[in-house]
Amino acid sequence: MTHWFHRNPLKATAPVQFNYYGVATTPASSKICNDLRLSRTRLLELFTDLSCNPEMMKNATDLYFSLLQGFILSLDDSSQECKLRYIQNFKWTDTLQGHVPCAQQDAVFELVSMGFNVALWYTKYASRLAGKEDITEDEAKDVHRSLKIAAGIFKHLKECHIPKLITPVEKGRDLEARLIDSYIIQCQAEAQEVTIARAIELKHNPGLIAALAYETANFYQKADQTLSSLDPTYAGKWRKYLNLKSCFYMAYAYCYHGQTLLASDKCGEAIRSLQESEKFFAKAEALCKEYGETKGPGTTAKPSGHLFFRKLGTLIKNTLEKCQRENGFMLNQNQMKK
Numbered sequence: 613m614t615h616w617f618h619r620n621p622l623k624a625t626a627p628v629q630f631n632y633y634g635v636a637t638t639p640a641s642s643k644i645c646n647d648l649r650l651s652r653t654r655l656l657e658l659f660t661d662l663s664c665n666p667e668m669m670k671n672a673t674d675l676y677f678s679l680l681q682g683f684i685l686s687l688d689d690s691s692q693e694c695k696l697r698y699i700q701n702f703k704w705t706d707t708l709q710g711h712v713p714c715a716q717q718d719a720v721f722e723l724v725s726m727g728f729n730v731a732l733w734y735t736k737y738a739s740r741l742a743g744k745e746d747i748t749e750d751e752a753k754d755v756h757r758s759l760k761i762a763a764g765i766f767k768h769l770k771e772c773h774i775p776k777l778i779t780p781v782e783k784g785r786d787l788e789a790r791l792i793d794s795y796i797i798q799c800q801a802e803a804q805e806v807t808i809a810r811a812i813e814l815k816h817n818p819g820l821i822a823a824l825a826y827e828t829a830n831f832y833q834k835a836d837q838t839l840s841s842l843d844p845t846y847a848g849k850w851r852k853y854l855n856l857k858s859c860f861y862m863a864y865a866y867c868y869h870g871q872t873l874l875a876s877d878k879c880g881e882a883i884r885s886l887q888e889s890e891k892f893f894a895k896a897e898a899l900c901k902e903y904g905e906t907k908g909p910g911t912t913a914k915p916s917g918h919l920f921f922r923k924l925g926t927l928i929k930n931t932l933e934k935c936q937r938e939n940g941f942m943l944n945q946n947q948m949k950k
Contacts, residue, residue: 618910623705664737666761790838863924
């Protein structure tokens with residue numbers, strides 16, 4: 613299968629037993645702790661289970677987080693902190709700095725870290741579906757839906773839970789605003805890719821496709837710029853991917869804009885637009901190679917081998933040739949009139 617999307621690795625975590633012999637003194641409280649341990653283990657297993665679907669993930673997530681809330685929310689719904697919030701130590705790695713774990717004795721840290729992994733799972737699920745050459749309409753909708761869910765989770769964590777952490781987030785770590793924002797923007801861009809592919813399939817107006825492609829290219833550029841101040845050792849490979857996707861969709865934008873100009877008999881402008889498209893496509897091809905050779909965390913996408921990528925190269929070539937023929941025909945007509 614040819615991977616279309618770059619994906620950073622999941623966060624790793626240390627096992628948690630939830631054994632509180634001096635605290636959980638009743639059968640009911642012992643059962644809650646046991647359920648916490650089992651539901652956490654089950655959720656972690658699903659992250660790497662290729663047979664897992666969104667319904668299974670939602671059920672497992674709802675179960676674990678509903679139990680974990682007992683360590684965060686006060687029983688009387690007051691503004692006071694739950695006394696159990698700091699009873700357990702949790703240890704997690706980062707998606708980019710995977711070999712450097714971070715530990716906090718805070719249930720909110722567990723909530724945001726596990727939630728981060730859930731969002732990553734939805735992006736990986738979307739990637740598996742999008743990597744198919746013959747993706748169906750329903751699968752395309754699932755890709756779009758999964759990416760929207762992932763973006764929503766990242767946004768919710770950033771706005772509602774990460775600010776509640778007692779220990780400040782270290783620079784360059786997953787929970788820092790720059791990384792969260794990049795994940796959100798990337799999800800938005802990839803969801804819009806599905807819209808573009810559908811618009812092309814349904815032969816929508818070239819002007820609409822050009823506008824969508826231009827906006828998508830800007831999404832990728834913005835995500836890349838958000839990561840610009842991070843250590844390239846960790847973020848370099850990810851940035852190469854974002855950059856090549858930006859160039860790829862700029863090539864799409866200029867190609868379809870050229871079609872719009874051609875339909876208005878503006879052959880000269882159409883040719884210039886297609887020539888710009890050629891430049892961006894060539895740059896995207898070069899970046900594909902650079903991306904593949906760049907070391908860094910995450911699975912290596914292979915967009916240049918995907919049918920959607922290859923089709924654009926052919927489309928640019930054919931459209932440019934058509935523009936040049938039309939332009940030559942119009943020049944001949946003008947000469948005959950003279």
